[in-house]
Amino acid sequence: MSLLKPRGTYHHGNLEEALIGAATQMVRTNGAEHLSLRAVAAEVGVSPSAAYHYYPDKDSLIAGVGKELFERLADLQEAASSKFPSKNAKGARARFRALGMGYFEWAVSEPNLFRLMFGGYCSIDFADAQFKRQETRAWNLLCSCLDDLEKYGAIDPKIRPYGELLAWSTVHGASALIIEGHLPKDSFSAVLDGLELMMGIRQR
């Protein structure tokens, strides 16, 4: 179903999703801080007030965008994850790297969307079931990867309890610092190298 309302019609037919779609696109290119509700409505071919039937205010619309983005990120992680079978130490290690790299590449390729998710631009209700499910899904991918590494003796067992926390913090921190220009882009692979070294992640 199209995002733009056919002219001559009164009902859009798909407004809620169309608004999210247009808003996502506009945040993607202009940044969340420059998003205009009126521009989103115009893009979709609808009056500004129409949006208020689905979202009580602009912040809620942005939160809606955010919720969808967490789903996209979890999908990305799942795709990266499923590329590497992880039936042995080598596979688990490749999966770990793919998860980190996927996270970083998402951040670098879509900095405005990444900022929207993690920069305090959107006030998602953290009790929201849909959101919780997506974040848990991504978190579990990381956990099971670490579990595999442990199973194959490919991670320092002393470090294992800190694994999820450290991996996410480090990868997220490096990604954030890089897209904001505080660290050079090419430093990420070094971060990942260092992280694997520190965690005792090795083949075999």
Place this chain on the structure above:
Amino acid sequence: MSLLKPRGTYHHGNLEEALIGAATQMVRTNGAEHLSLRAVAAEVGVSPSAAYHYYPDKDSLIAGVGKELFERLADLQEAASSKFPSKNAKGARARFRALGMGYFEWAVSEPNLFRLMFGGYCSIDFADAQFKRQETRAWNLLCSCLDDLEKYGAIDPKIRPYGELLAWSTVHGASALIIEGHLPKDSFSAVLDGLELMMGIRQR
């Protein structure tokens, strides 16, 4: 010198700094996304246009706030650093922990200011000398701490080359994820424990 212009006067006398001060305070409590140039001017007792004599637009004012905040953070790190002499392994370790804790506590106690600095809200000119100096100052504190740890054999030499990158990324990432509600507040000490463990940072 006061921030509010005495009524009955025409010239403020200290507008540039007063604007930054008022803006900082308002960002601190309301967040950068809700900062109003007009409100800042009113707070200082001046017409909105007056600000344009010192800052070409609102973004520049926010950037000015940001620049000052990086100075404040470097000061904080310096204070935390100088509390721990680092004349031996134990001291160097305490200093490392103080640097990490100081960074985190700053983030947690002033989330809106932290977001302004690192969330893409302010477009600081990274070539700006004043900014560069402050960021370098903080970076050097971390480097010399790691150097000390190395000197006293209190860090895994294999890890040392990745030290600054990993420490900053991890501490920053955990801080950011925590203030945005993605991780519980009390997880930070675990992150720091894990980081020290991973880096082979130990007493003696």
Place this chain on the structure above:
DNA sequence: TCCAAATCTGAACGATGTGCAGATTATTGT
């Protein structure tokens, strides 16, 4: 003392988020 530079005001413009009354279309019950 007088002139130039620095500093600030006031009014104005277009754009924005949001509320509300009412118009238009879809859906449901009979």
Place this chain on the structure above:
DNA sequence: ACAATAATCTGCACATCGTTCAGATTTGGA
């Protein structure tokens, strides 16, 4: 098939915002 009701959308209005610009006020130097 038709009427009543709900869902959806429009148009207008209002306050606020960032920004511009002509001009008022003050300061400092020759």
